[in-house]
Amino acid sequence: MVLQESVDCLSSFFELVAKHKDQKIVYALFCGGSDSATGESWCPDCVSAEPVIEKGLAGAPEDAVFIKCSVGDRTSWKDPNNEFRVNEKLRLKGVPTLLQMNSPKKLVEEDCSNADLVEMFFQDD
Numbered sequence: 001m002v003l004q005e006s007v008d009c010l011s012s013f014f015e016l017v018a019k020h021k022d023q024k025i026v027y028a029l030f031c032g033g034s035d036s037a038t039g040e041s042w043c044p045d046c047v048s049a050e051p052v053i054e055k056g057l058a059g060a061p062e063d064a065v066f067i068k069c070s071v072g073d074r075t076s077w078k079d080p081n082n083e084f085r086v087n088e089k090l091r092l093k094g095v096p097t098l099l100q101m102n103s104p105k106k107l108v109e110e111d112c113s114n115a116d117l118v119e120m121f122f123q124d125d
Contacts, residue, residue: 008033008070010083015078016067017053017101025064026101027113027122029053030084033070042074046096049112051057053098056118071095 003020007013013028020026031050032043041047057066071077072083077095079085084092098121099106111117 001062002066003065004056004057004066004068006068006070007098008072010069010087013067013069016065020065021065023063023065025061027057027060027064027066028099029066029068030071030090030095030097032074032095033072043095045094045109045113049096049098051117052118053096056099056115056122059119060122093102
């Protein structure tokens, strides 16, 4: 079964990536933060992508790690100097972003809601 972990800042994300550096595959999902009243992300694309990604994750290799990372609230995400946007290893342009660390594999925004693309994304090469 895929190990799943969640974090809510860039430094915690990279700590988890370092912790799991010996894993064959580390997947990461970057989403808008959750609204404290509703518990849902402020990002409608993230809300629609989450169940598709959850289902697709069932087809991921069992020894993989899946890290879900919040990029914060809408205002901080929209800042062009947001740490997730300017980080040299990530350079996120939109949320949700699903990527495989140390790989060119990446799905962004509405592609994360496409069940076929998500299923192919999680298949071990």
